[in-house]
Amino acid sequence: DSGVTQTPKHLITATGQRVTLRCSPRSGDLSVYWYQQSLDQGLQFLIQYYNGEERAKGNILERFSAQQFPDLHSELNLSSLELGDSALYFCASSVGPSFIEQFFGPGTRLTVL
Amino acid sequence: AQTVTQSQPEMSVQEAETVTLSCTYDTSESDYYLFWYKQPPSRQMILVIRQEAYKQQNATENRFSVNFQKAAKSFSLKISDSQLGDAAMYFCAYKEAAGNKLTFGGGTRVLVKP
Numbered sequence: 048d049s050g051v052t053q054t055p056k057h058l059i060t061a062t063g064q065r066v067t068l069r070c071s072p073r074s075g076d077l078s079v080y081w082y083q084q085s086l087d088q089g090l091q092f093l094i095q096y097y098n099g100e101e102r103a104k105g106n107i108l109e110r111f112s113a114q115q116f117p118d119l120h121s122e123l124n125l126s127s128l129e130l131g132d133s134a135l136y137f138c139a140s141s142v143g144p145s146f147i148e149q150f151f152g153p154g155t156r157l158t159v160l
Numbered sequence: 161a162q163t164v165t166q167s168q169p170e171m172s173v174q175e176a177e178t179v180t181l182s183c184t185y186d187t188s189e190s191d192y193y194l195f196w197y198k199q200p201p202s203r204q205m206i207l208v209i210r211q212e213a214y215k216q217q218n219a220t221e222n223r224f225s226v227n228f229q230k231a232a233k234s235f236s237l238k239i240s241d242s243q244l245g246d247a248a249m250y251f252c253a254y255k256e257a258a259g260n261k262l263t264f265g266g267g268t269r270v271l272v273k274p
């Protein structure tokens with residue numbers, strides 16, 4: 048158990064819908080990262096927040112957005128969902144913005160039908 | 161942009177034997193970190209081992225060791241005395257020292273035969 052929690056574990060929804068994935072970092076970690084693991088794209092970095100501020104952006108679609116709240120939990124919002132958005136979404140956390148090690152949560156499996 | 165390549169989609173090993181997974185990467189940076197992550201069927205990403213680019217000594221964690229060749233930009237993982245619990249996907253990952261994100265390779269599936 049890494050100490051990073053993600054909810055829900057599984058999510059099944061329809062095309063065109065909007066969902067929110069939630070992540071709570073390890074106690075004391077200020078930085079949160081979102082990654083997407085899909086069959087097509089492999090594991091890729093989406094976005095990072097550090098202490099409430101966006102820190103780095105990767106291959107995140109415009110239909111996706113994220114935020115980090117004052118209690119440091121983070122949410123990833125996915126809208127206008129397409130079949131290709133079906134993937135495993137991981138949240139990871141680290142102490143600092145460029146800290147060596149990132150600790151991964153168990154992931155949220157999103158299925159878009 | 162940094163890229164990480166794992167050329168072996170799948171490797172098979174007999175229990176108690178040794179298997180080596182390959183990873184190459186491309187970067188113009190001199191200071192970075194390399195990682196091997198294990199992803200078992202549970203899908204959890206588990207850090208197996210990490211290597212700092214400035215260290216010449218290869219990292220070792222119990223049965224897991226790496227062969228880090230900085231000039232060749234190669235970072236292989238050796239699993240010794242393979243156990244059934246080692247069966248998983250293994251991902252090689254790169255991170256700039258001052259950077260934020262991890263860049264992953266495509267993964268290698270390790271099968272362990274009893």
